[in-house]
Amino acid sequence: MPESLEELVESNDLLGVRAWLDDQAAHVIADALARMDHVAAGVPFRLLDKDKALEVFEELEPVDQQAILGGLRDQAFRDLVESMDPDDRARMLTEAPAKVAQRVLAGLSVRERQMTAHLLGYPSGSVGQTMTPETVPLPLQVSAGTALQRVRDRGHHAETVYVLPIVDAGRRLVGTVELRDLVLSPADTPLADIVVRDVPFAHATDPAEDAAKLMRETNVLALPVVDSEDRLVGLLTIDDAIEIIEAADTEDVARQSGSAPWAGHYMAVSVWQLARARAPWLLLLIVASVLTVNVLQVFETTLENVTALALFIPLLVGTGGNAGAQSATSAVRALAVGELRGSDLAAVIWRESRVGLLLGAMLSVVGLVVGSMLVGGDIALVVGLSLIVICAWAATVGATMPLLAKRLRIDPAVVSAPMVTTLVDATGLIIYFLIAHAVLSL
Amino acid sequence: MPESLEELVESNDLLGVRAWLDDQAAHVIADALARMDHVAAGVPFRLLDKDKALEVFEELEPVDQQAILGGLRDQAFRDLVESMDPDDRARMLTEAPAKVAQRVLAGLSVRERQMTAHLLGYPSGSVGQTMTPETVPLPLQVSAGTALQRVRDRGHHAETVYVLPIVDAGRRLVGTVELRDLVLSPADTPLADIVVRDVPFAHATDPAEDAAKLMRETNVLALPVVDSEDRLVGLLTIDDAIEIIEAADTEDVARQSGSAPWAGHYMAVSVWQLARARAPWLLLLIVASVLTVNVLQVFETTLENVTALALFIPLLVGTGGNAGAQSATSAVRALAVGELRGSDLAAVIWRESRVGLLLGAMLSVVGLVVGSMLVGGDIALVVGLSLIVICAWAATVGATMPLLAKRLRIDPAVVSAPMVTTLVDATGLIIYFLIAHAVLSL
Structure with a gap:
């Protein structure tokens, strides 16, 4: 004898809920949901698979539709989802049907939308969290005049009417028309x-x-957003896009x-x-720079015999680090704005090695002059x-x-200038001491 | 007996041209310009002051207007201006009247517009170079229906019709209406x-x-651009604004x-x-880092006695540089997005010194462990x-x-991470050796 849906939800038996939902027809589920508390009803509703959720939703009376959608926005429902096992939570957070998602999000402020979008299966940082669900979708079959009239009738609440999505009978995106x-x-x-x-x-x-x-890149004022079945769910507007890019740039910096x-x-x-944001990298870098201690230990006898060599260590590792940071920053930015691709590796090595040689040749003049004045020719x-060589x-x-x-599909911005600097430090020291051995015949 | 305008232009006597223009009425000037070669006519036309230029322009027959505006776009005219003394050139490049500027720029490609805008007195990097002159300005007195009809009649060539500037009888900007x-x-x-x-x-x-x-900041899709008398000259569109910001960010990076x-x-x-872009900073930095050589020379005897101290020099200057670069980058970005002002100096010093102490305390554990393993306790x-202390x-x-x-009203982005790093290097070495003297009782 199966328990009622309400009992299954109350006893938190999500497996049981899924089994019950699988067994019943859409109108039976709709009936059961309508009779439940509107927050509790959110659980089975969000556990329905996408097609069935839409079917059930359309079986509901408008007043019950509102109650259940309202329940999904409720703080109590959010807390409920948060308290679930990660597995159950993930199942609860699969993508909702486009029509349901739009109805849930309509009329919410940006902040409310971002909190709620998560519960509709749009992960944190996704377009679903930022898009506006209020659009004026148009069918392809009408004339420009009819379409304009429809914009006049329904456009008052839309965040933008400059880009009008065109959809087919199944709400699938066909294209756009500009106002x-x-x-x-x-x-x-x-x-x-x-x-x-x-x-x-x-x-x-x-x-x-x-x-x-x-x-x-495409210079559009609004970008249509669709679900996994290409059904229109909303639009991303240009002002939101600009904010997203600014935040991403701050992160990259x-x-x-x-x-x-x-x-x-x-x-x-x-x-x-602040300390927590910076500590992991500093730790990683200091551990990496233990390599420089190891390198210097190898050459400790050389240092004991020619202490003057130690004087130039900060100058050399500093300059190498600066040259490395410059080219790393150029490459990261060129990748970010699309001027470079991973496949340009060989060409970039060829370019940068020549740039480095040129710069090194110029700096070596400074090194020669300062070195001769302070410690002598050799x-x-x-x-x-x-x-x-180091440059x-x-x-x-x-x-x-x-x-x-x-x-390797790692974010290139993670290859920070300090990381390049630290890695160049140790190798730069090896170059320095090998050249010292050769020139000073040690 | 005054020479003719044509002769004055031919003999390149710009002072004479200005004097002649000052003496004559607008219709006389218009008459003289109409009879000249259309490239040569550009010289006296651009030497007219703003009000008189508009007066003369309106005296000209439409066919002569076109010829003179066309002459301003001509490569020969550009070369002529380029070949002038800087003083004369500057006088030639004062801001043109809004109406004339719009007519000159209309129908040009972005590239042509940028080249020509310079000749209308809009300096390099100014809005005048990027704006679109093709707008649909509307008078305030009409109804929405009439305005919409006007957009229909004239909007086909405009780059945007989503923001419609409203102007008074004197073409002065009153406000905007969104489509x-x-x-x-x-x-x-x-x-x-x-x-x-x-x-x-x-x-x-x-x-x-x-x-x-x-x-x-203001989330507008197009920004009205006016001349120094508040007369509408064009619109800056959002897609151009995005490109400008991207280029500026690339420069900051x-x-x-x-x-x-x-x-x-x-x-x-x-x-x-590439080498030329990077060389000046590298040179400046290497000269600054000669300081580190001087510091180490002061402590050369210490280094001779305790060579092991040299082993940690790259690790210490590297870590100090990394910590400095982190906080410099935070501060530059916070200034760029308006989260910090120059007057926050004391508060920032108080914050960052504590962050640095926390980070330094954490890193010192690594330093103690690695140091004890490799060289011993002292x-x-x-x-x-x-x-x-260094962090x-x-x-x-x-x-x-x-x-x-x-x-000091210097662009904070100029205080690059490498600059901070280099300056921290020398002081970090002093800290290191002073602590060494105290602990090792040298």
């Missing part, structure tokens, strides 16, 4: 004549940053300096939070030669690492 | 009811970057890594250009203590320098 074309075309023009097909679009679960960058990004105003985060020669090496390594990261 | 409001309002609504007054706008000579950032920004695609610029203690110092200096730059 401009609707206004400038004669009223009897069929939409089919002015629709732009093959428009850029995003899936609701895509990272918002990718969608925003796609908008920047933090990563580039070897620090985790943090959320919030610089003066508002606590000293602890060591000045060692310093000058080392600068040439060429640092510039090459600096540009290579972000490209390698890209090839 | 959305025009479409959604009943046809008999007076524009005065839906106009937005006090809209953000830019002067044509303002830096494009400032205008683009203003658009980002380059500066932060201690490199001059360069124009163009990373793979398209030559090896020489030197390990020196390294551990030095890490605490606190580096974090403080790193955040202080961009704020000081801001106070």
Whole structure:
């Protein structure tokens, strides 16, 4: 004898709930949901698979639809989901049907939308969290005049009416029409004549940053967002896209300096939070720089005999680090704005090694002059030669690492300047002492 | 007996041309210009002051207007201006009247517009170079229906019709109306009811970057651009603003890594250009890091006696540099997005010194462990203590320098991470050796 749906939800038996839902017809489920508390009803509703959820939703009376959608927005429902096992939670957070998602999100503020989108299966940082669900979708069959009238009737609540998504009978995205074309075309023009097909679009679960960058590249004022079955769920507007790109750039800047990004105003985060954002990288880097101690230990006898060599260690590792940081930053930015791809590795090595050689040759003049003045000719020669080799090496390594990261599908921004610097330090010391041995015949 | 205008232009006597123009009435000047070669006519035309230029322009027959405006776009005219003395050139490049500027720029491609805008007195990098002159300005007195009809009649060539500038009889900017409001309002609504007054706008000579950032902050799709008398000359569209911000960010990123920004695609610029962008900073930094050599010379006897101290030099200067770079980057970005002001200096010093102490305390554990394993207790203690002091110092200096730059009205982005690193290197060495002397009782 099966328990009622209400009892199964109350006893938190999610497996039982799923089994019950699988067995029953849509109208039976709708009936059971309508009779439950509207927050509790959210659980079985979100456990339904996508097609059945839509079927059940359409079987509900409008007043019950509102109650259940309202329940999904309720803090109590959010807490309920948060308290579940990760596995159950993941099952609860599969993508909702486009129509349901739109109804849930309609009329919410940006903040409310972001909290609720999570419960509709759009992961944190996805387009689904940022898009506006209020759009004016148009069918392809009408004329420009009819379409314009429809915009007049329904456009008041939409966040934008400049890009109008065109959908088929199944709400699937066909293309877009710009309001401009609707206004400038004669009223009897069929939409089919002015629709732009093959428009850029995003899936609701895509990272918002990718969608925003796609908008920047394609110069559209709003990007249609669809679910996994290509059904329209919303639009990402250009002003939201600009904010997303700005936040992503701030994160990249933090990563580039070897620090985790943090959320919030610089003066508002606590000293602890700042320290926590920076500590992991500093730790990693100091452990990596133990290599420099090892290298110097190998050459300790050389240092004891020619202490003057020690004087130039900070200058050499510093310069190598600077040259490496310059080329790493160039490469990361060129990758970010699409000027470089992972496959350009060989070409970049060839470019940067020559740039490094040029720079090294120039700096070696400084090294020779300063070295001769402070310690004399032989060591000045060692310093000058080392600068040439270290600069060429640092510039090459600096540009290579972000490209390698890209090839290995790691975010190139993670290859921060400090990371390049630290790795170039140890190898730079080896170059310095090998040249010293050769020139000074040690 | 005064020479003719044509003769004065031919003999390149610009003072004479100005004197002649001052003496004559607008219709006389118009007559003289109409009879000259259309490229040569550009010279006296651009030497007219703004009000008189508009008067003369309106006296000209349409066919002569076209000929003279065409002459301003001519390569021969550009070459002529380029070949002038800087003083004369500057006089030639004062801002043109809004109406003339719009007519000159209309119908040109973005590239042509940028070349020509310079000749209309809009400096390099100004909004005037990027704006679109093709707008649909509307008078305030009409109804929404009439306005919409006007957009239909004239909007086909405009780059955007989503933001419609409203101007008074003297072409002065009154406000804007969004196409959305025009479409959604009943046809008999007076524009005065839906106009937005006090809209953000830019002067044509303002830096494009400032205008683009203003658009980002105010979330407008197009920004009206006016001349020095508040007369409408064009619109800056959001897609151009996004490109401007992206280019500015790329420049900031380059500066932060201690490199001059360069124009163009990373793979398209030559090896020489890349080296030239990076060389000045590297040179400055290597000269600054000669300080580290001087510091080490002071402590050379200590190094001779305790060579093991040399082993930790790269680790210490590297870690100090990393900590300094982190806080410098945080401060520069916080300044760029407006989270910090120059007056926050004391608060920032207080924050960052504590963050640095926390980080240093954590890293000193690594220093103590590694030091004890590799060289023994005494030197390990020196390294551990030095890490605490150096980290606190580096974090403080790193955040202080961009704020000081801001106070001195220098671009904080110029205080690059490598610059902080290099300056922290020398002071870090002093800290290290002072602690060594105290602990090892040298």
